[in-house]
Amino acid sequence: MTxxxxxxxxxxxxxxxxxxxxxxxxxxxxxxYWMLITTFKTTQDLHDxxxxxxxxxxxxxxxxxxxxxxxTQYLQWLANTGLVGLAVVAITLLLALPAGYAxxxxxxxxxxxxxxxxxxxxxVPPTILFVPFSRIIAALGLQDxxxxxxxxxxxxxxxxxxxxxxxxxxxxxxxxxxxAMVDGLSRLGAFLKVVMPISLAGVLTAVIFTxxxxxxxxxxxVTFITSSASYTVSVGVPTFLVRGDVYFWGSMMxxxxxxxxxxxxxxxLFVDRFVAGFTVGAGK
Numbered sequence: 001m002t003x004x005x006x007x008x009x010x011x012x013x014x015x016x017x018x019x020x021x022x023x024x025x026x027x028x029x030x031x032x033y034w035m036l037i038t039t040f041k042t043t044q045d046l047h048d049x050x051x052x053x054x055x056x057x058x059x060x061x062x063x064x065x066x067x068x069x070x071x072t073q074y075l076q077w078l079a080n081t082g083l084v085g086l087a088v089v090a091i092t093l094l095l096a097l098p099a100g101y102a103x104x105x106x107x108x109x110x111x112x113x114x115x116x117x118x119x120x121x122x123x124v125p126p127t128i129l130f131v132p133f134s135r136i137i138a139a140l141g142l143q144d145x146x147x148x149x150x151x152x153x154x155x156x157x158x159x160x161x162x163x164x165x166x167x168x169x170x171x172x173x174x175x176x177x178x179x180a181m182v183d184g185l186s187r188l189g190a191f192l193k194v195v196m197p198i199s200l201a202g203v204l205t206a207v208i209f210t211x212x213x214x215x216x217x218x219x220x221x222v223t224f225i226t227s228s229a230s231y232t233v234s235v236g237v238p239t240f241l242v243r244g245d246v247y248f249w250g251s252m253m254x255x256x257x258x259x260x261x262x263x264x265x266x267x268x269l270f271v272d273r274f275v276a277g278f279t280v281g282a283g284k
Contacts, residue, residue, distance in 0.1 A: 032257065032260070032261075032264070034253070035253040035254075035256055035257040035260075036253075036257060037054070037055075037056070038249055038250055038253035039064055039065065039250055039253045039254035039257055040056070040060040040061060040062070040064070040250075041056060041058070041060070041061070041250060042058045042059075042060075042061050042063070043063075043250065044058060045057050045058040046249055046250065063250070064248070064250030064251045064253075064254050065251070065254050067248060067250075067251045068241075068251040068254050068255055071240075072236065072240045072241070072251075073228055073229060073231070073236065074233075074236070074237075074255060074258075076229055076231075077231050077232055077233045077235075077236040077237070078233060078258075078259065080146055080230060080231065080232050080233075081214070081215055081232040081233045081234075081259070083146060084146055084149050084150055084153070084214055084232060085210075085211045085214040085215060086211075087150045088149075088150055088153045088154055088157060088210060088211075088214050089207055089210045089211055089214075091150070091154045091158075092154055092157045092158050092161050092206065092210045093161075093203065093206065093207070095154065095158045095162070096157075096158050096161035096162040096164075096165055096206060097165060097203070099118070099158070099162040099165075099166075100161070100162045100163070100164070100165030100166040100168070100169055101165070101166075101169050101191060101195070103115045103118070103162065103166040103169075104165075104166045104167075104168075104169035104170045105169070105174070115162075115163055115166050116163075118159050118162050118163055119159060119160065119162075119163035120159075121155075121156075121159045122156050122159040122160040122163070124156075126156070126217075126219045126220060127219060129155070130219055130220060130223050133152050133155075133220070133223075133224075134223060134224070136151075137151070137152070137224055142224075143224065143226075144224070144225055144226045144227050144230060145224075145225075145230065146225075146230055148224040148225070149214075149220060149221060149224060149225070149232070152220050152224070153213075153214055153217065153220070156213070157209075157210045157213060157214075160209070161206040161209065161210060164202065164205060164206060164209070165199070165202050165203070165206060168199055168201070168202030168205075169195065169199065169202070172195055172198055172199065176190075176194050176195070176198075177190040177191070177194055177195060180193065180194045204270055208263075208266060208267065208270070211263070212263060214232075215232075215233060215234060215259065215263065216234055217232075217234060218234050218235060218238075221234055221235040222235050222239075228240070233255065233259045237252060237255045237256070238252075241255065
């Protein structure tokens with residue numbers, strides 16, 4: 001191969017990789033661009049089918065954000081979502097960490113079967129469970145309370161996170177714990193001081209998954225919460241910004257953009273650990 005051909009091949013490979021990367025970046029970033037441009041477009045610009053939907057045909061406006069913050073309780077919904085999300089994350093970790101570790105260290109034929117059985121409970125549709133959950137919530141007197149969501153949401157976050165963490169804990173050699181226990185640590189001490197620091201990627205994966213699931217859940221939120229002041233974002237936005245056949249697209253996109261950007265930032269900051277948690281947990 002001549003030097004000219006080698007250089008052409010290198011340049012071709014570089015352009016190919018750059019083009020492929022730009023395609024995927026554009027594909028993944030497009031929803032955020034669409035939400036951003038829709039948030040600041042005028043209503044006339046949005047509804048005029050002769051206009052270019054990807055550009056501002058009229059000067060940008062803040063009207064949709066004014067409607068979102070002044071005509072709805074959006075800030076309260078954000079606070080409710082954050083409160084429920086943090087509480088559910090804490091409960092999920094409190095239950096899923098010991099469950100996943102116990103399943104990973106169990107021996108015998110029942111260990112894998114029990115792990116699969118726990119994961120299968122995550123696959124039960126919420127539409128089947130919300131009726132019995134409604135009876136439980138009514139019996140406890142938690143109707144129209146955020147605590148009803150804190151009680152119900154772990155029913156589908158704990159099974160999945162237990163299965164995920166089980167796979168991750170299996171990837172950690174038992175020899176590390178045994179060596180720590182030989183040095184004088186108890187089983188709990190070895191778990192806290194040896195296993196947990198190594199398992200931060202898996203724990204972070206469980207945290208991100210749990211919080212994301214809470215922010216987008218709709219069925220239980222609309223079933224157990226009736227007052228607008230107690231809504232979460234996933235319930236309040238479609239309830240108040242869709243009135244009959246009228247969709248407040250600008251305000252809806254603004255609400256979705258504000259709620260999704262923090263989660264997207266967290267994903268990007270910890271993407272390496274997040275991917276490691278899923279791949280190790282699934283591969284082992």
